[in-house]
Structures are given as structure tokens and as C-alpha cells.
Amino acid sequence: MTDRPAEPGTGPPRPPGGAPPTGPPPGGAAPPYTPGGAAPYPAAPPGVPWPAAGGDGEPRQRLHPLSPLLHGAKSLVVVIAGLSWSTLSRVGFGWFAAMVVVLALGATVLSVISWYNTGYHVVGRELRVYEGLLWRRTRAIPLERLQAVEVVRPLLAQLTGLAELRLEVVGGGKTEAPLAYLGVTDAARLRERLLALAGRASQPPAPGLTAPSTAPGAVPPAAPGRPLHAVRNQSLLVSQLLTPQAFLLPFGLAFVVVQFVTAGSWSFVAVASTLTAMAGVLLQPIRRVLDDWNFRLARDGGTLRVHNGLLETRAQTVPLDRVQTVRATWPLLWRMKGWLRLRLEVAGYSVAEADDRNRPDRLLPVGDLPTATMIVTEVLPGVRLDALALSPPPPRARWVHPLGRGALGAGLFERVFATRSGLLTRQVAIVPYARIQSVRVVQGPAQRRLGLATVHADTAGGSGAAAHDRDLAEAWGLAAELTARAHAARRSG
Known part of the structure; x- marks a missing residue:
């Protein structure tokens, strides 16, 4: 992504030596770009048009007209949370309601102004x-760097038949240019168009975007492609009950009840604060x-x-x-049912995102070993999770x-390097040789005295895998072998 000043009064540039574009080709298909020829301008997705000042090419498009209302509703929730109960007790309910209305109207007006001055088009x-x-700003996102276009539908967007597009760009520090909000049909068309121009054509539209709206909680249609696995919601609920937070909840509630009954000085604010802190602990599951x-x-x-997703x-x-x-994790309480979860590290995605839900790291939220083995084989052909024989470190x-x-x-296999770690929460990390960027041998003070070392296989933008506390001579031999296999895998790939 590059930032450049806005250019009012100019339309999309004409290709050198070519005639000005005259519109989309028949059928709306986007022909491949040919240097030195006329750059294609496929048909713009339907929406609220914003004509380009220069008149060349497609007009700019505005977001959906309901976008300011959705942004205003989100601002209202933030305003009410920010005013807090202490403000209500000081000014009374009438003035509190008036403050909320004024601030909500102000937020809505600002959202309308922002919507009026926001637009997008493909050049x-x-x-x-x-x-x-x-301060006008134009963000130009080269589609050659486009990694994926994700479709997100928050609860308010589902109720109003809208969707949000989030663009993932290779090397980006965060999700680029989220377009919030578009109609579901417009979002599906724009997504397909951007992926086609980025060289990722033939990807079917995102599931759940062919109908005008989807009721919250309804089961959407099956994902396109060859189905691999669907997680049972009952297993998902049980897995989150088998967490330390869920097991500690009764003790926390008992503590609050005992303190409230025995200590007469406990106020409503103290009890509310304690319950709020407990709610924060339960937020993750x-x-x-x-x-x-x-x-x-x-x-x-x-x-x-x-x-995935409910709300x-x-x-x-x-x-x-x-x-x-690929990481397989066996939490302590899940082992009684033989469950594990699978996660991915994917290059080019926004690992610095504050909200980790934007990262496509979910591969299997909960499942058994045969299911996980099948999925790992799909991601890494020839690798079986249930057949990874890993050697332990020396007795010292x-x-x-x-x-x-x-x-x-740790162990070296035909296509991957695998390591195991964790006492209470067991974890296996699997790294293909072709993805290894660097190899490090690290020794701490205690390891130097014992003749041990840890070998790290680093990947692009991820934590990779680490073979802990290997014999020093074995560690150097392992590092040399990893380096050689990584070079060979990249040459053959």
C-alpha cells in the first residue's frame, strides 16, 4: 500500500501509447493487463456512484448509504460505556439521556460526513x-500484492443485509482499507473482481453472501470446494467448559457471595467491580x-x-x-477426551493486528487425532501427525x-522438521523445510554448563519451531542438516 495525495479533477491515467478506455468488455469479464496496451476497466459493482471528475474510466463508488447509521450505532455503545454509572449518579437519568442523545447525534453526523467523502474504485x-x-488522502493498493479479500459480517451488518470487506496485503502491518459497509451482493462481486485482477481467479464467492441477509444464529450454506470437516457446536461448547476459567468460576462466585454476606461494608459498586473482573476472565472462552x-x-x-462465527x-x-x-496443541483438560486443536502461521498476513481474529490461523478449533491427522495431510501432503516419532533430549x-x-x-522427516514441547499444555510444531528462513543455535548459562543447546528454525513472520536442550554436538549437526534441507527444498520448489 502506498499513500499519495488526492488528485481532484483527474480521472484514471491512460496507458501510454494506448487509446482511452471506452468501458468494460462484453460480459463484464476483466481481461489480463498487457503492458503498453489499454488497461482494462471492468464494470464497476453496483452501488452509489461517485463520478470521477475527469470523466475517464469507471466512476468512484461510495459505501452503502446505511454505513453511517451502523458506525453511529457503534459509537453510541462506546459513548454509553464511557459515561459510566458514576456520571449517571451525579447528573440524574434525564441529563444522562440527553448527553447520550447529543453525543450519538454528533457521532452520526460525523459518520455521514465521512461517508460522503469516502469512495473507492479500481484503476x-x-x-x-x-x-x-x-485532509484528503488517497490510498493506492497494488492488486499484485493482494493476498486475500475477507468478508466479515458483524451482527448489525447481518441485521441490515450488509457486509464488510477486509483486504490482506503481503507485508502489510495491518488489515488494509476495510470497506465498511457494502451490500452483500456488491461485496461478493467486488471480492471476486479484486481476486481476479490479483491473479487469484476462479475462487467462488464467499459463503453466505448470495442471499440478501442471513439471520443471526442460522446455519449458513456449506463452504464452497471439497468439504473437509465441520466442527460440532456441542464439542465446541464442551471444550470451552474444560478450561481453567470455567473450573475456577464456581470458586469465584462462592468468594463473592461469602464476602457479600459476611462483610456488611461491601457496596454495590464493590460487588459489581468483582463481577466485572470475573467476566473479563471468562471473556476468552x-x-x-x-x-x-x-x-x-x-x-x-x-x-x-x-x-465460522455466530454474531x-x-x-x-x-x-x-x-x-x-502447523501447530497441534493438547490442553491438559482436553486429554481425557483425546481432543486437540490445530493452528496455522501464514505468511503475508497481519501478525501485528491487535485483534487476532483477523488472522486466518484457525485450522481445527477442537477435534480428535484422526481428524487432525487428515487435515494436516491436506495442508502438508505426506505428513501424518499420528506418525511423528520425536526423540527426547539427553538425560542430563x-x-x-x-x-x-x-x-x-524433535525429529527430521522427509518434508518437515517437527518439535514437541510443553508439560501441562502439550504442543507439536511442524515446519516445512522450504519455509525455513534461518537457523539459530542458542545456549543459556545453565545449558553451557551442561553441554546443551536449543536449535531454532525461524520462518517468515512466525515463531517457527525450536528443539530444546539438545546435546551440543547434536545441536550443531541438526542446524547444519536443517540449513542443507531448507536450501534443497527451496531449489526443488
């Missing part, structure tokens, strides 16, 4: 997004249930397609050629890990 092989009132509800995984050529539905595309690491490593030496392990 050649760029998506340009215009925004700003006093509740959020996981809401995010992974109706989780479905499908294979579509060289991509994985993930559809906020998401349709994500994971290109298999950018998978850096127990001085560094008195209880967890048996949980450590």
Missing part, C-alpha cells in the same frame, strides 16, 4: 480508496465459542476456505503455498527441565 491494477474532509461457531473447513484447489460471520481464504507452520536435560524433559522432542 488499472490498483484499488484506490479516497477519504478525508479537511466465550469469545472462542462465538468466533468458532458453525466452523467449517473446505479445500478449494490450492486454498483452504474457512467459514460475526467470517469467510476466510488461506493459500496453502503461504503456510509456514532433566537439570533444566526436572518435570518436563519427557515432553520435549
Whole structure:
């Protein structure tokens, strides 16, 4: 993405030596761009037109007219939360309601002004997004760097038949140019068009976007492609009950009740603060249930397609050629049922996002070993999760890990490097040799005295895998072998 000043009064540039574009080709298909020829301008998706000042090419498009209302509604929630109960007790309900109304109206007016001055259109092989009132800004996103276009439908968007497009760009620090909001049909068409121009054609539209609206909680249609697995919602609920937060909840409630009964000085504010703190502890498992509800995984050529969410539905595309690491995790309380979860590290996505839900790292929220083995084989052909024989570190490593030496392990296989770690929460990391960017041998003070070292296999934008507390000579030999296999895999790939 590059920022450039807005150019009022000019339309899309004409290609050198070519005639000005005269409109879309028959059928609306976008022909490939040919340097030195006329740049194609496919038909713009339907929406609220914003004519380009120069008159050349397609007009700019505005977002959906209901977008200011949705942004204003979100601002209203923030305003009410910011005013807090203390403000209500000081000014009374009437003045409190008046303050909320005034601030909500102000937020809505600002949202309308922002909507009026925001637009987007495709110029050649760029998506340009215009925004700003006093300070105009144009963001030009080269479609060659476009990794994926994800479709997100928060609860309010589902109720109003709208959707949000979020663009993932290779090397971006965060999700680029989120277009919030578009009609579901417009969002599907624009997504297909951008992916086609980016060279990722033939990807079917995101699931759940063919109908004008989807009722919250309704089961959307199956994800396109070859279905791999659908997680049962009952298993998802049970898995989140088997977490430390859920087990500690009765003790926390008992503590609050005992303190409230025995200590007469406890006020309503104190009890409310304690319950709020407990709600914060429970937020993570509740959020996981809401995010992974109706989780479905499908294979579509060289991509994985993930559809999940209850209050906020998401349709994500994971290109298999950018998978850096696969991680299998066995939480302590899940082992009694033989459950585990699978996560991905994918290059080119926004690992710095504050909201980790924007990252396409979910591969299996909960499942058994045979299911996980099948999915890992789809992502990494020839690799079986249930057949990874990993060797432990030497016996003297127990001085560094008195209880967890048996949980450590590492192994070299035909296509991947795998490591195991964790005492209470067991984890296996699998890294294809072709994804290894660097290899490090690290020794701490205790390891130097014991003749041990840790070997790290680093990947692009991820944590990679680490073989902990190997014999020093074995560690150097392992590092040399990893380096050689990584070079060979990149040459053959």
C-alpha cells in the first residue's frame, strides 16, 4: 500500500501509447493487463456512484448509504460505556439521556460526513480508496500484492443485509482499507473482481453472501470446494467448559457471595467491580465459542476456505503455498477426551493486528487425532501427525527441565522438521523445510554448563519451531542438516 495525495479533477491515467478506455468488455469479464496496451476497466459493482471528475474510466463508488447509521450505532455503545454509572449518579437519568442523545447525534453526523467523502474504485491494477474532509488522502493498493479479500459480517451488518470487506496485503502491518459497509451482493462481486485482477481467479464467492441477509444464529450454506470437516457446536461448547476459567468460576462466585454476606461494608459498586473482573476472565472462552461457531473447513484447489462465527460471520481464504507452520496443541483438560486443536502461521498476513481474529490461523478449533491427522495431510501432503516419532533430549536435560524433559522432542522427516514441547499444555510444531528462513543455535548459562543447546528454525513472520536442550554436538549437526534441507527444498520448489 502506498499513500499519495488526492488528485481532484483527474480521472484514471491512460496507458501510454494506448487509446482511452471506452468501458468494460462484453460480459463484464476483466481481461489480463498487457503492458503498453489499454488497461482494462471492468464494470464497476453496483452501488452509489461517485463520478470521477475527469470523466475517464469507471466512476468512484461510495459505501452503502446505511454505513453511517451502523458506525453511529457503534459509537453510541462506546459513548454509553464511557459515561459510566458514576456520571449517571451525579447528573440524574434525564441529563444522562440527553448527553447520550447529543453525543450519538454528533457521532452520526460525523459518520455521514465521512461517508460522503469516502469512495473507492479500481484503476488499472490498483484499488484506490479516497477519504478525508479537511485532509484528503488517497490510498493506492497494488492488486499484485493482494493476498486475500475477507468478508466479515458483524451482527448489525447481518441485521441490515450488509457486509464488510477486509483486504490482506503481503507485508502489510495491518488489515488494509476495510470497506465498511457494502451490500452483500456488491461485496461478493467486488471480492471476486479484486481476486481476479490479483491473479487469484476462479475462487467462488464467499459463503453466505448470495442471499440478501442471513439471520443471526442460522446455519449458513456449506463452504464452497471439497468439504473437509465441520466442527460440532456441542464439542465446541464442551471444550470451552474444560478450561481453567470455567473450573475456577464456581470458586469465584462462592468468594463473592461469602464476602457479600459476611462483610456488611461491601457496596454495590464493590460487588459489581468483582463481577466485572470475573467476566473479563471468562471473556476468552466465550469469545472462542462465538468466533468458532458453525466452523467449517473446505479445500478449494490450492486454498483452504474457512467459514465460522455466530454474531460475526467470517469467510476466510488461506493459500496453502503461504503456510509456514502447523501447530497441534493438547490442553491438559482436553486429554481425557483425546481432543486437540490445530493452528496455522501464514505468511503475508497481519501478525501485528491487535485483534487476532483477523488472522486466518484457525485450522481445527477442537477435534480428535484422526481428524487432525487428515487435515494436516491436506495442508502438508505426506505428513501424518499420528506418525511423528520425536526423540527426547539427553538425560542430563532433566537439570533444566526436572518435570518436563519427557515432553520435549524433535525429529527430521522427509518434508518437515517437527518439535514437541510443553508439560501441562502439550504442543507439536511442524515446519516445512522450504519455509525455513534461518537457523539459530542458542545456549543459556545453565545449558553451557551442561553441554546443551536449543536449535531454532525461524520462518517468515512466525515463531517457527525450536528443539530444546539438545546435546551440543547434536545441536550443531541438526542446524547444519536443517540449513542443507531448507536450501534443497527451496531449489526443488
